[in-house]
Amino acid sequence: xxxxxxxxxxxxxxxxxxxxxxxxxxxxxxxxxxxxxxxxxxxxxxxxxxxxxxxxxxxxxxxxxxxxxxxxxxxxxxxxxxxxxxxxxxxxxxxxxxxxxxxxxxxxxxxx
Amino acid sequence: xxxxxxxxxxxxxxxxxxxxxxxxxxxxxxxxxxxxxxxxxxxxxxxxxxxxxxxxxxxxxxxxxxxxxxxxxxxxxxxxxxxxxxxxxxxxxxxxxxxxxxxxxxxxxxxxxx
Numbered sequence: 001x002x003x004x005x006x007x008x009x010x011x012x013x014x015x016x017x018x019x020x021x022x023x024x025x026x027x028x029x030x031x032x033x034x035x036x037x038x039x040x041x042x043x044x045x046x047x048x049x050x051x052x053x054x055x056x057x058x059x060x061x062x063x064x065x066x067x068x069x070x071x072x073x074x075x076x077x078x079x080x081x082x083x084x085x086x087x088x089x090x091x092x093x094x095x096x097x098x099x100x101x102x103x104x105x106x107x108x109x110x111x112x
Numbered sequence: 113x114x115x116x117x118x119x120x121x122x123x124x125x126x127x128x129x130x131x132x133x134x135x136x137x138x139x140x141x142x143x144x145x146x147x148x149x150x151x152x153x154x155x156x157x158x159x160x161x162x163x164x165x166x167x168x169x170x171x172x173x174x175x176x177x178x179x180x181x182x183x184x185x186x187x188x189x190x191x192x193x194x195x196x197x198x199x200x201x202x203x204x205x206x207x208x209x210x211x212x213x214x215x216x217x218x219x220x221x222x223x224x225x226x
Binding site for chain 2: 032034036041042043044045046049089091098099100101102103104105
């Protein structure tokens, strides 16, 4: 089955710097790649997603890139702010009909 | 539009007891998935329901079960609780399976087994 690896497990950046989180997946049939942000005491919040027919997607300060050949995708956060501090999860869906497989998460700390 | 709601938010149970958790999906969403989140294993898929039928099931023992009602609300049940069942149980809803779909999570139910 699908396996998703996420790196790094923790990341500290200065406010205003960029943060990059990377994920690799194993199943070449995967075609949907969402990113979730989870704050303390809350459920994961969908922040951006990308489908296999697109190489990059942006939404204000966040962007996701996908390399299907290498089977990896990345989350980029620019101009980080303290409120970006949270745990971020990547996920992959082997097909549209099967559940999400999640990475282990990255704890991002933005230092003011 | 209201988000996914889960009740109760916190629960403390004793080993051997059983527990029922409830999830109300976003209005109009007909698919409900359940995940278990623990520090060691991360987010793991339990099962998915659509039109009152279980569509997919994760690799969990039969003590974990669920159901979905005609209004798309879902419940999950864990019988004969074990210490290792302590976790955050998350419910996610989506419009419809069958296509690539977006899932939206509720705040979760924190279950502690003593």
